[in-house]
Amino acid sequence: MNLRLLIASAILTAGLNVNGAIADYRVVPLPQSINLSPETSDCFVLGNDTKITTPKALNSEGEFLRTYISALPAAGKKGEVELKLGLRSDNPEAYRITVTPKKILVEGASAAGVFYGLQTLRKSWPVDISEPVEMPVGVISDSPRFGYRGAHLDVVRHFFDVNEVKTFIDMMALHNINKFHWHLTDDQGWRIEIKKYPRLTEVGSKRPGTLIGRYGAGTEIDSIPVEGFYTQDQIRDIIDYAAKRHVEVIPEIDLPSHMMAALASYPELGCTGGPYEVLCTWAGYKDVLCPGKDKTMEFIRDVLTETMELFPSKFIHIGGDECPKDRWKECPDCQARIAELGIVATDEASAETQLQGYVTRFAADVARKHGKSVIGWDEILECEDIPQDAVVMSWRGIDGAVQGTARGHRVIQVPNDYLYFDYYQSDNMNREPLAIGGFVPVERVYSFEPFTDGMTDDQKKLVMGPQANLWTEYVPTFSHLQYMELPRMAALAEVQWIQPEQKDYHDFKCRMPGLIANYEREGYNYARHIMDTDINYRANRDSGALDVSASVYPGSTVRYTLDGSVPDETSPIYLNPISLNRDCVITAAAFAPDGSVGTVVSDTLVVTASTFGDIKLGCEPYSPFAFGGADALVDGLVGNDNFRSGRWVGFLGDPCDATITFRKPSEVSHVSFKTCLVWPEGALEFRKAEVYGSEDGVNFNLLATLDNPEQDPEQGNGAYLHNIEFEPVTLQAMRVVITPCEPSGMWKRILFVDEISAN
Numbered sequence: 129m130n131l132r133l134l135i136a137s138a139i140l141t142a143g144l145n146v147n148g149a150i151a152d153y154r155v156v157p158l159p160q161s162i163n164l165s166p167e168t169s170d171c172f173v174l175g176n177d178t179k180i181t182t183p184k185a186l187n188s189e190g191e192f193l194r195t196y197i198s199a200l201p202a203a204g205k206k207g208e209v210e211l212k213l214g215l216r217s218d219n220p221e222a223y224r225i226t227v228t229p230k231k232i233l234v235e236g237a238s239a240a241g242v243f244y245g246l247q248t249l250r251k252s253w254p255v256d257i258s259e260p261v262e263m264p265v266g267v268i269s270d271s272p273r274f275g276y277r278g279a280h281l282d283v284v285r286h287f288f289d290v291n292e293v294k295t296f297i298d299m300m301a302l303h304n305i306n307k308f309h310w311h312l313t314d315d316q317g318w319r320i321e322i323k324k325y326p327r328l329t330e331v332g333s334k335r336p337g338t339l340i341g342r343y344g345a346g347t348e349i350d351s352i353p354v355e356g357f358y359t360q361d362q363i364r365d366i367i368d369y370a371a372k373r374h375v376e377v378i379p380e381i382d383l384p385s386h387m388m389a390a391l392a393s394y395p396e397l398g399c400t401g402g403p404y405e406v407l408c409t410w411a412g413y414k415d416v417l418c419p420g421k422d423k424t425m426e427f428i429r430d431v432l433t434e435t436m437e438l439f440p441s442k443f444i445h446i447g448g449d450e451c452p453k454d455r456w457k458e459c460p461d462c463q464a465r466i467a468e469l470g471i472v473a474t475d476e477a478s479a480e481t482q483l484q485g486y487v488t489r490f491a492a493d494v495a496r497k498h499g500k501s502v503i504g505w506d507e508i509l510e511c512e513d514i515p516q517d518a519v520v521m522s523w524r525g526i527d528g529a530v531q532g533t534a535r536g537h538r539v540i541q542v543p544n545d546y547l548y549f550d551y552y553q554s555d556n557m558n559r560e561p562l563a564i565g566g567f568v569p570v571e572r573v574y575s576f577e578p579f580t581d582g583m584t585d586d587q588k589k590l591v592m593g594p595q596a597n598l599w600t601e602y603v604p605t606f607s608h609l610q611y612m613e614l615p616r617m618a619a620l621a622e623v624q625w626i627q628p629e630q631k632d633y634h635d636f637k638c639r640m641p642g643l644i645a646n647y648e649r650e651g652y653n654y655a656r657h658i659m660d661t662d663i664n665y666r667a668n669r670d671s672g673a674l675d676v677s678a679s680v681y682p683g684s685t686v687r688y689t690l691d692g693s694v695p696d697e698t699s700p701i702y703l704n705p706i707s708l709n710r711d712c713v714i715t716a717a718a719f720a721p722d723g724s725v726g727t728v729v730s731d732t733l734v735v736t737a738s739t740f741g742d743i744k745l746g747c748e749p750y751s752p753f754a755f756g757g758a759d760a761l762v763d764g765l766v767g768n769d770n771f772r773s774g775r776w777v778g779f780l781g782d783p784c785d786a787t788i789t790f791r792k793p794s795e796v797s798h799v800s801f802k803t804c805l806v807w808p809e810g811a812l813e814f815r816k817a818e819v820y821g822s823e824d825g826v827n828f829n830l831l832a833t834l835d836n837p838e839q840d841p842e843q844g845n846g847a848y849l850h851n852i853e854f855e856p857v858t859l860q861a862m863r864v865v866i867t868p869c870e871p872s873g874m875w876k877r878i879l880f881v882d883e884i885s886a887n
């Protein structure tokens with residue numbers, strides 16, 4: 129078999145780099161175009177003795193390449209890699225790699241472009257690099273979809289030292305991520321040296337302990353001190369380190385809330401004057417900066433000014449999230465400021481909300497005087513009057529991005545339900561280290577589309593790009609940090625870099641072994657969930673069955689059972705999709721070549737009169753929680769306690785109004801459905817359910833109603849089954865209307881429904 133066929137077959141079989149020392153340019157993120165030369169099966173042989181030629185402006189990139197190839201043995205052949213500027217492209221980060229038998233030319237529209245070309249080169253190497261790498265002849269052309277490709281790190285809740293922060297930046301660079309959002313201040317610590325306010329670090333960088341367990345589950349604090357901050361010299365060193373890797377560092381000073389560490393240092397900046405303490409727990413405070421005091425506004429100006437003088441970025445993040453207004457309501461200084469500014473409460477915004485707008489405008493003015501713009505969390509939109517140059521970071525879902533762009537603001541997409549890497553990455557929480565909650569597996573990250581529903585073309589132009597956030601309340605060590613980031617960062621990289629039409633999760637997984645080899649080489653810890661199998665389901669109305677397919681990670685085998693038993697090495701091997709039309713329990717697991725068995729996954733299929741019926745919804749589901757859409761309600765699979773599992777369908781404000789035409793007329797006297805309640809996260813109970821029946825599929829009569837009394841805040845989280853009984857009747861179709869409760873509180877309230885059964 130010649131080399132080209134060998135490569136082609138490797139890609140076809142698994143996309144896995146198993147062919148000795150041959151490179152595969154289908155890396156993560158996937159380059160836009162890869163043209164392997166059809167005429168030749170030749171390769172350039174790359175080794176640690178390969179000559180590197182660079183112009184002076186690319187000396188730093190040349191050094192990186194020298195370091196990368198030092199991991200390879202000698203090629204023992206003549207040949208060079210030339211790095212070059214001047215590639216003509218509309219995209220400043222574009223690159224092109226031209227491989228011939230004698231030379232690899234890496235051209236960039238900028239040094240950053242060349243740097244990304246080098247990342248593609250090193251990621252293309254096979255898993256085994258004990259031999260020189262054979263780089264197939266061809267041309268790779270690439271450029272990113274978004275100019276803003278962010279990663280956020282909270283160094284407050286737990287502190288990470290300079291070397292760890294540098295490694296985080298290395299991880300970003302490996303994934304072509306170019307904006308480091310550095311969350312430097314919060315209630316639990318102040319981590320940036322500010323020379324004008326030395327107590328911020330003398331006092332504010334230290335806390336005596338940390339809450340044990342999850343917030344809300346207990347109040348005990350351990351006695352392990354957490355302290356640390358970065359001197360301005362260390363910060364300059366990190367900025368320089370990042371710049372060499374084409375990463376811009378954007379500092380965040382979170383204000384006017386999340387300021388307990390500053391208040392503990394300078395109590396006069398608060399409404400009550402204190403005393404205050406650096407928090408050892410994660411929430412439950414009311415104290416924030418007092419914008420009624422001139423001294424506080426001076427503090428904001430001074431701290432932002434010193435920070436901006438340190439960081440070359442054109443942006444400074446000023447926080448703005450989660451600001452309780454309790455103290456401001458009672459503070460004479462704040463009320464005097466409200467009067468002085470002529471603020472009048474409106475239906476949309478209280479006087480105190482508008483007072484926060486005053487703080488946002490003040491900070492934005494300070495930034496503008498330094499030629500910079502502010503970024504704020506989406507709460508800044510709660511005040512109408514915020515500066516047009518303020519960038520909105522949409523974290524409570526996508527609404528901040530939709531509303532922000534509608535109001536003409538640039539936005540950055542960080543929706544918690546897709547891009548919060550402090551959320552669980554498995555729905556089996558018992559097997560995971562403690563996390564804040566949520567469920568954001570790799571596939572969920574991958575599925576995020578930054579141009580969300582409800583945006584016009586003009587609004588889309590204001591989307592700077594997506595970013596993932598890592599809050600570290602429950603992330604005490606750097607190794608744990610890497611576990612939370614990797615490989616979700618790889619999925620993020622494809623959301624940020626590649627074009628939507630190139631995205632394919634299955635293909636992405638096939639390309640992951642190559643990237644994981646890089647994690648191994650660099651000594652990064654990473655989560656292994658993508659090596660498990662996922663079972664995918666599709667209700668097939670034509671055949672009246674459930675089509676079941678399992679994902680297979682390159683190199684592993686999936687075995688399954690249908691009787692509820694745990695698969696072992698004698699169980700059938702999954703080869704092709706299977707079709708199921710009877711009650712059963714589907715259980716599967718991935719068996720790796722080393723004999724290890726991945727997580728056992730299981731689902732129960734229950735077939736009733738409504739299962740696989742033709743379903744129409746009167747109101748669209750809420751798009752971030754539409755998952756499998758209407759069909760998920762009649763696919764025979766019942767949702768568990770996790771409303772993000774994909775089994776559930778979410779409705780925002782609207783009822784779940786489902787008309788289901790049965791596959792055949794059936795006698796029915798019992799309809800059931802489930803709702804999923806998760807109080808702190810916005811899932812909502814229903815208020816009323818109505819069942820209508822139709823004998824002809826056209827005319828519907830009310831059969832029964834189920835009322836749900838006031839939503840009880842004491843009601844525990846979880847999935848609840850609701851039953852509606854009535855006199856037996858033979859039906860062709862039924863309509864079930866499930867009306868949600870009234871929403872309340874800061875979060876959206878979403879009604880989650882699954883499996884409407886009838887028998």
Ligand code: ACM
Nearest residue numbers: 449450505523599
């Ligand atoms: C946030 O997660 N509080 C921005």
Ligand code: ZN
Nearest residue numbers: 399418459462
């Ligand atoms: Zn005040």
